[in-house]
Amino acid sequence: MAANNRRMSGKKGAQVGSGGQRRKGLEGKGPTPPAEMRKKHKKNRIATAKAKQAARRPVPRGRGGKGTSEMVVGRNPVVEALREGVPATTLYVQQFIDNDERVREALQLAAERGGINLMEAPRPELDRMTNGLNHQGLVLQVPPYEYAHPEDLASAAYDDGEDPLIVALDGVTDPRNLGAVVRSVSAFGGHGVVVPERRAAGMTAGAWKTSAGTAARTPVARATNLTRALEGYKKAGIVVVGLAADGEHEVGELDALDGPVVIVVGSEGKGLSRLVGETCDFRVRIPMPGGAESLNAGVAAGIVLYEAARRRG
Secondary structure, three states, rough: OOOHHHHHHHOOOOOOOOOOOOHHHHOOOOOOOOHHHHOOOHHHHHHHHHHHHHOOOOOOOOOOOEEOEEEEOOOHHHHHHHHOOOOEEEEEEEEEOOOOOHHHHHHHHHHHHHEEEEEEEEEHHHHHHHHOOOOOHHHHHHOOOEEEOOOHHHHHHOOOOOEEEEEEOOOOHHHHHHHHHHHHHHHHOOEEEEEEEEOOOOHHHHHHHHHHHHHOOOOEEEEEEHHHHHHHHHHOOOOOEEHHHHHHHEEOHHHHHOEEEEEEEOOOOOEOOOOHHOOOEEEEEEEOOOOOOOOOHHHHHHHHHHHHHHHOO
């Protein structure tokens, strides 16, 4: 009987249940990440090599030059930038990141667009890249913007058999204003925007987002010296019109808007600089019966562009 008991005690009895405590461990972990994000996968090794090679490659200089690369950090900003079509080279994702809805959308948008490297990086590396900003595990690298040359804008218009319609910004430092001007130029059939190289807004991710995608088809040129660029336009037979609160003409009365024209918009606070104002052929004002002292650059440019488009139409 004792032997029988020993045999029975060696058998595996009924298992005690977990009471649902291990149920969470049996749940799925979400969709499989793209091949570029999976370690030891061939596509991951290729993407890593491309990103390192791109980081070492010197930036070529075109006629208008290039801006500097920048980083969009944070889950919401990254998703919004990808939705708006902001150019990007690499999406960095923190290792062991919580796979929430925004992370999944960012990965999906990057994969659908194509041409964006997906890189997994430890948190300390992302902290170093962003100088300690709250990146929330997502960082999007935006490549340098390739600016046109001011002469290119007029040449492209003449090649299409059209009179140039160009906006130049003098002292506008808010990228969102630049993006709004780019959007207005595109809406009213303009041929581009000119910005100074120094002390002025450039084509950052913020400008791209405000332009609502129109920056992809509306060139922005960068001038080393805005006054000399305007003088070059004048020598080419293009009328330079500056917006000023104390302008001698009202915008609706200026016949020069019928032909080739550059519309110069100053900053909301200071207006046109002295040299730029002296270079203009005409200084025009926008009537404001409501009594506002000034308009921001995007609104002011839109009003004059509409008037020019109406006359040409």
